[in-house]
Every structure is written in structure tokens, then in C-alpha cells.
Amino acid sequence: MNFELSEEHIMIRDAAREFAQTELLPGVIDRDETQTFPHEQIKKMGQLGFLGMMVDPKYNGAGMDTISYVLAMEEISKVDASAGVAMSANNSLVCWGLEKYGSEAQKQKYLTRLATGEILGAFCLSEPDAGSDATSQKTTAIKNGDHYVLNGVKNWITNGGNASVYLVIAQSDLSKKHKGINVFIVDKDMPGFVVGKKENKLGIRGSDTHSLLFTDVKVPVENRIGEEGFGFRFAMETLSGGRIGIAAQALGISSGAYELSLAYSQQRKSFGKEIAKHQAIAFKLADMATEIEISRLLCFKSAWEKDQGKNYDLSSSKAKLFCADAAMRITVEAVQIHGGYGFVKEYHVERMMRDAKITQIYEGTSEIQKIVISRAILKD
Numbered sequence: 001m002n003f004e005l006s007e008e009h010i011m012i013r014d015a016a017r018e019f020a021q022t023e024l025l026p027g028v029i030d031r032d033e034t035q036t037f038p039h040e041q042i043k044k045m046g047q048l049g050f051l052g053m054m055v056d057p058k059y060n061g062a063g064m065d066t067i068s069y070v071l072a073m074e075e076i077s078k079v080d081a082s083a084g085v086a087m088s089a090n091n092s093l094v095c096w097g098l099e100k101y102g103s104e105a106q107k108q109k110y111l112t113r114l115a116t117g118e119i120l121g122a123f124c125l126s127e128p129d130a131g132s133d134a135t136s137q138k139t140t141a142i143k144n145g146d147h148y149v150l151n152g153v154k155n156w157i158t159n160g161g162n163a164s165v166y167l168v169i170a171q172s173d174l175s176k177k178h179k180g181i182n183v184f185i186v187d188k189d190m191p192g193f194v195v196g197k198k199e200n201k202l203g204i205r206g207s208d209t210h211s212l213l214f215t216d217v218k219v220p221v222e223n224r225i226g227e228e229g230f231g232f233r234f235a236m237e238t239l240s241g242g243r244i245g246i247a248a249q250a251l252g253i254s255s256g257a258y259e260l261s262l263a264y265s266q267q268r269k270s271f272g273k274e275i276a277k278h279q280a281i282a283f284k285l286a287d288m289a290t291e292i293e294i295s296r297l298l299c300f301k302s303a304w305e306k307d308q309g310k311n312y313d314l315s316s317s318k319a320k321l322f323c324a325d326a327a328m329r330i331t332v333e334a335v336q337i338h339g340g341y342g343f344v345k346e347y348h349v350e351r352m353m354r355d356a357k358i359t360q361i362y363e364g365t366s367e368i369q370k371i372v373i374s375r376a377i378l379k380d
Contacts, residue, residue, distance in 0.1 A: 005071075012068045016075035019048065024080040031082065031206040032351050035198070037162055038083050038206055045083070046117010050076070051090045055099055059107055061115040066241075066303035070248040074296075077252025078259070081355040082206030084252060088245035089158045090114060094121030094167055097183075097238045101226050110165050110185060122163035123242075124154040124186075124212060125235050131156075132368050134169075134235060135178045139214065141170035148172065148184065148224070150217040153196075156362065160210025161195050164188050168214070169231050181231035185223040192217040203354035240313045242363045243320035244302050250323035250359040251295045257334035257352045258288045264347075265337055275337070284333050291326040298322055314376045321369035324359035331356045 005013070023041050031038055045051055053069045055061020069091060077084030098111045113119045130136040139152025150170060157166075166186040173180030186193060196211035226234060262285060265276035275281045302315035331353035335342035342349050360366045 009068060009071055012064065013071040013075060015048070016050065016072040017078075019045070019050075020075050020079040024076065024083055028080045028206070029345050029348070029351070031080075033205075033345070035200070035205045037208045038080065038086075039162070041080075041083055042086055042120070042162075043117055045076075045087060050087055051117040051120075052095050052111075052115025053091055055095050055111065055115040059099065059111045059115055060113075061095070061099075061111075066244060066306045067300060070244065070251075070299045070303045073245055073248035074252040074255060074299075077249040078256035079252075080206065081249055081253050081352070082204045084249045085158055085204055085207050085246075086120070086162075088242065088249055089123060090117075090121050092242040092245040093123035093238055094165070096241050097123075097167060097225065097234060098185075100237075101230070101234060102185075103222070103225075105222065106185060106225065114165065119164035120159050120162050121165045121167065122157050122159040123238065124157050124166050124168040125239075126156045127153060128155055132365055135181075135232065137169060137171040137181055139168070139170040140174075141168075141172050141182055141184060141219065143172060143221070147218045147220050148182075150184065150186070150192075150214045150219050152214050154212040154214075156199070157210050157212055158207060158362075160212060161198060161208040166193075166212070167225070168212075169235050172228070172231075176229060178232040179229045181235075182228065183225045183231040183234045184219045185225065186214075186217065186219060190217050190219065201358075203351070203356070203358050205354075239363055240316050241306065243316040243369075244299065244306065244312070246359055246363045247295070247299050247302070247316070247319035247323040250320075250327040250356065251292065251299055253352050253356045253359070254288070254292050254295060254323070254327045254330040257331045257349050257356075258285075258292055260347070260349055261285065261288065261334045261337045264341070268339075281337055284337060288330045288333060291330060295319075295323040295326050314373065317364070317369040317372040320359075320364065321366055321373065324356075324366060327356035327359055328353075 049062035052061040053064045057063040114121050141148040141150045168184050168186045172182045192215045194213045199209040268275050298319040302319045305312040334349040341347045
């Protein structure tokens, strides 16, 4: 068992770190305040290969492994979790599913552009009444000759306003329940497709989260991914990989808050010495450092299992559960360590605390992860 990173992994981590510090850090507070999507920064991330990290080079991807993806996600999210989730959605939820299950024609038409960031993708599963219960799809896609007619509403869609391509999960045969669900590639310019309101969120405010409305949208049969009824399996497999990305995002938020807290506590003085030398603060730092190390190892284990072709459903749920919960604990303590300064925007940690909360909710709430984990350990 080797815990050392390869030279290539170190190079990728350092490149992501430099990009985050030079391109994302300037303006990150303002983007959060004004809810501005980081257009130029995302474009540059695509040019550097961060939006198609695991895609085969023959489809314009970077051809990297999942551990590289975790390393880059941590560094990006350490500075700007909004850019991190845009990156995660494009890599984990869109590119991965298209490459694994899309037809060659679909890959040539869409994946080659998604991998370079020429266009951005979005994954559309959640609905007003179908969040954690993904089987309760109300969006319908009824086959009519050489196309499907798509009707319904999707909620909480990351990259919803800035994407050009949407993977939409919809019910085609209600009598078959989850076995009647399909997944479709929907282009933004298809008639009847409307991007709805942008959500005014607590955190990740630089990420654009929208409702999407579909009214008699004609989707060609060739835009269905996989066989008839494959949509639910596609969604569940895609989310397993997506949880690695969100775990890494949570890890990045944690490590960013910790690094700021460590530096601040070694400069700020009270009662005649640096506050880091007071046991109350030193113990907080010790807990934070330990939880970050556990988070990173859980992310690496899940990423390694994915790269080895093993079943990573359980490990990705464990990573997502722990990393998200740890991110909340760590960012709350980061604000506490900063005291009054932690409550103002210029010190960053209050934003990180707000950003951390969503990692316990999207791509499967912490409660859903506990269901997945408990079912696995209690299985006969």
C-alpha cells in the first residue's frame, strides 16, 4: 500500500493550486456577493484540461485518473467552491456518463466539446417532488415515432443557465416504474425548453442553479443514452462517481478553511501570545487537521477503487458522508477561530461555512448516504 503521490499527481495538484490562487482567488468574494458565474475562469479551466480530466484523449480529454481529479477538485474548491461544483458536474455527471454509455455519434457530437470546455454540461435529475426519491420522476418523455416528447420541470440544476447540453432523466413508461425511466441529451436551443428562475442561495453563490422547464420538447430517439429503460441505472451509477467529486469539493472547503485558520491563529495575539498557543485553539486545529486527513484518505480510496474497476458505491458514499459533515464542523470552527473577523466577508471563512452546507445535501443527502452504507453493512 503506497500513500505517496506520483510525480504526475504532484504536478497536477500544483497546477490546480496555482490556477486557483492566481485566477480564482481574485474576485471570489465579489462573485459570491453578486452571484456572478466565473465565465472566464471556467473557460480557462477547460483550456487547461480541468473540465474533461478523465475523458479519453481521443475525445479531447486529459486522460487522467480519478485520483488526479480528486487532487484538482480539492485545490479548486479550496479557493472557490462555486467553480469546483461547475467542474464536478461537467466531469462526473456529464462527461463520465456520456463516455461510458453514450453512442460513438453522441461522443463525437457532444463529449469532444464538453471535455475542452467549449460547451458546459448539466445533469438533470431532481424535481420539485423527486429529490432524494429519484424513482418518483414526474417529467415524462413519451415516444412518438422518431422522437420523444418531453414535458416537466427540473429543480436545483447546477450549470443550469450556462450549460449548452443537458442530460435529462424522464419517465417514459409509468407502469414499469423505475425500469421505465430514460435519459436524454437535450440541447439548449430545442424548442419548448426554457431555463427558469435562478435560485438565490445561501452558499456556492457563484454557481448558477436554475429550474428548467420542458414543454412538448421534441427529442430525437438518437439522443437517448442506452437502451429503453436504462435511465434510472444511468442516474445511480453517475451519482456514485459524482459523490467522489462532491467529497473532494467538501475536502477542499475544509482544507481551505483550515489553512486560513492556521495562518490567522499564528499571527493573531491575545493575552500576550499567539492564539495558536492557547490550548483551546490548538486543540481545534488538531481536530481540523485530523478530519482533513481522514477526508483525503476516504476520497483517495474511493478514487482508487474507481480506477481499478472495482465497485465504489459504498466507498463513495462513505467519503461523501464524512467529508461533507467534516466540512461543516471545520468551517464553523474556522469562523470561531477568527472571532469577529470570521464573521466578515474579507476573511473568506464565513463564505466557506456557507458553501460547506450544500455538500451535505446535493448528490445524495447525508441521510441518503447513511441508507446506502447501512444497507451494505447489514446485507446478509
